[in-house]
Amino acid sequence: MKFKYFILLSFSFLATSLFAEPVENPFYANGKIYVVVSIMSIIFVGIIIYLIKIDRQLKRTEKELNSTKNEN
Numbered sequence: 001m002k003f004k005y006f007i008l009l010s011f012s013f014l015a016t017s018l019f020a021e022p023v024e025n026p027f028y029a030n031g032k033i034y035v036v037v038s039i040m041s042i043i044f045v046g047i048i049i050y051l052i053k054i055d056r057q058l059k060r061t062e063k064e065l066n067s068t069k070n071e072n
Helices: 002-019 026-030 033-071
Strands: none
Touching: none
């Protein structure tokens, strides 16, 4: 029973891969994919910089808190 489903599934994948026509993506056709990738990279770098800045501030605050606890 499982073998029949496997054969049916494999034939369906084979048929779709043989008769599938390539789809033209407008981002690739016009070269706009580079704009999308660059904007995503800028956003990602901005998020990383923001997280590093928050981490440094948090470490500084923890040191100040520990130093005031040790004084008391």
